[in-house]
Amino acid sequence: MKVLHTFCIVLLVFGSVSEAKFDDFEDEEDIVEYDDNDFAEFEDVMEDSVTESPQRVITTEDDEDETTVELEGPDENQEGDFEDVDTQEGDTESEPYDDEEFEGYEDKPDTSSSKNKDPITIVDVPAHLQNSWESYYLEILMVTGLLAYIMNYIIGKNKNSRLAQAWFNTHRELLESNFTLVGDDGTNKEASSTGKLNQENEHIYNLWCSGRVCCEGMLIQLRFLKRQDLLNVLARMMRPVSDQVQIKVTMNDEDMDTYVFAVGTRKALVRLQKEMQDLSEFCSDKPKSGAKYGLPDSLAILSEMGEVTDGMMDTKMVHFLTHYADKIESVHFSDQFSGPKIMQEEGQPLKLPDTKRTLLFTFNVPGSGNTYPKDMEALLPLMNMVIYSIDKAKKFRLNREGKQKADKNRARVEENFLKLTHVQRQEAAQSRREEKKRAEKERIMNEEDPEKQRRAKLRLKKKKKKKFSIFSTFGTLHQLIAL
């Protein structure tokens, strides 16, 4: 049985190595011939063949009988051995292969090789087998790009930080002489000056100043360019943009009269008129040129009424605006400031947004992006302008006519708003009434004392009756009048 098993393994192996050569082997007659009796001879033959050709021998797993299997070597040899078994010819044992048997076969390879007489082509070794760094050039490029981005992040962040510090150092004295509290982040228990900027971002720095006559406080926001983002840096190479300083002064109610006024570059004013709630409502005309007051052509004016413009454009203000026109983006004074227009999803908001008397200033830092810390000194006169504006806003009062006009304007805006939201407000009032009724009913149901419950129900019934009777009375009266 072991021999049979070994023989089966041999069969499988030969079958996988060459297919065409085992015609004799695959004949059924041959297979039939291999009964048990023949195996003994087969064994002998195999043992003999082992001694004669040891170099081409590979032993199988069940090699107890020292039967060998030849896996390599020419096919003719193996075929020859089997034929020895069948025919029991001793001569063929000694020869490696039978010449007669494979004449045809030898021709075929020759003919096939003569067909393809191609020159030898050296195929490139695939990249992953090359075992060199050069094939990974794209990966190296990617990593280099990332490193460049990180380097730019660090450099940009540091530059913004230095610019912010330079600005603060320049302006610190002026601010400290005007405000009690310079620098506050809102987290300390006591209101003490931190004396430093709040860093909101890698490119935005805030400073809160408070404790002065006329105004509640002043929020200064340094909006630098995103130097820490490489994409932004590359985009700025196409389109230069400036760093900006935005100042928002919140005035006390009693320290500012009611008017809306803006001056700045034409482009900025057009944008503000579209975006800002108060400018769009109160200054509906297009920005006018300021040449009448001596302003350069680059600046335009948006005003609620002519009197405000005349009052604002005094000598000193015109001096400031003319000398620093290149650094001024916009100056916006308003008692109805409520921020940009809010686009609500449900439609119009139900009530007017809260307004605050505010002075807003937007300045461009000189340099158009290529800013150095020393450029911050150029902004100091502008801060003087801000302080002057605060005092001026307190002093400037509209005359009687102006005040009437202003009040009319505000009433008009409110009326328009109410008209627009009439339907929504009605619905809101209705829903509020229903809510109240429901709450009342629920309260009655939840009342534990049955006596109290009964009394409350009675009261509700009386109320309903009264309402119904009033309505019916009105209804009949109306009908009578109509008749």
Added chain:
Amino acid sequence: MSTNNMSDPRRPNKVLRYKPPPSEGNPALDDPTPDYMNLLGMIFSMCGLMLKLKWCAWVAVYCSFISFANSRSSEDTKQMMSSFMLSISAVVMSYLQNPQPMTPPW
């Protein structure tokens, strides 16, 4: 009576504390870059992982870096870190599955 120029304009009794502006929907409106980049980064990392595309994974890493650089102060650091880790894992998995170098698409 001192003139206004001589007197100190400071009023310690009128000090108001700083109140951070309420965060309405405006932060997203001002600059949507970090949100877009975050989303793009996640999409590219998933593509890189599922479709075994190395260039997707690399683009995802870049997107998460850009999102981090543009992030607002109110941004959650956990989200940043998670998108960053996802993109790094996409790159690593792509190379583990297929150590061949990336082929340019052209």
